[in-house]
Amino acid sequence: xxxxxxxxxxxxxxxxxxxxxxxxxxxxxxxxxxxxxxxxxxxxxxxxxxxxxxxxxxxxxxxxxxxxxxxxxxxxxxxxxxxxxxxxxxxxxxxxxxxxxxxxxxxxxxxxxxxxxxxxxxxxxxxxxxxxxxxxxxxxxxxxxxxxxxxxxxxxxx
Numbered sequence: 001x002x003x004x005x006x007x008x009x010x011x012x013x014x015x016x017x018x019x020x021x022x023x024x025x026x027x028x029x030x031x032x033x034x035x036x037x038x039x040x041x042x043x044x045x046x047x048x049x050x051x052x053x054x055x056x057x058x059x060x061x062x063x064x065x066x067x068x069x070x071x072x073x074x075x076x077x078x079x080x081x082x083x084x085x086x087x088x089x090x091x092x093x094x095x096x097x098x099x100x101x102x103x104x105x106x107x108x109x110x111x112x113x114x115x116x117x118x119x120x121x122x123x124x125x126x127x128x129x130x131x132x133x134x135x136x137x138x139x140x141x142x143x144x145x146x147x148x149x150x151x152x153x154x155x156x157x158x
Contacts, residue, residue, distance in 0.1 A: 003034075004034055020066070037073060044071070044073050071095050081099065090132055096123060103119050113145045
């Protein structure tokens with residue numbers, strides 16, 4: 001994901017601006033693995049110490065910012081990457097985490113997201129700061145989620 005963003009930031013960020021413009025015009029974007037991680041504005045780089053929940057060692061950089069207010073992380077459950085996202089959620093309480101498992105996609109159209117594939121998506125909600133709480137919600141294939149209301153919705157609803 002770091003290499004993707006370096007390429008988009010080349011030429012003074014011209015490529016990044018063009019990608020964001022095309023997205024705002026309704027052009028679909030997709031990506032597997034690193035291509036999913038770049039969708040959020042705060043992007044986990046994959047570098048740093050991830051053995052502890054949070055002490056500032058989870059490294060981030062700028063992502064595409066297409067899913068504003070969310071932090072997306074890939075290979076989530078299969079590779080036990082919960083600590084990385086949990087740590088960021090404790091630092092960025094104004095965001096919601098989306099941990100996407102292997103062989104799984106989160107198809108987003110407008111404010112509606114649907115889980116497609118063999119695995120699951122874990123939604124990580126920040127809780128009260130004074131108690132360092134997080135709440136977790138697991139979405140399985142075929143289940144849908146409203147990214148604006150932050151609630152599970154009927155997958156067959158338009």
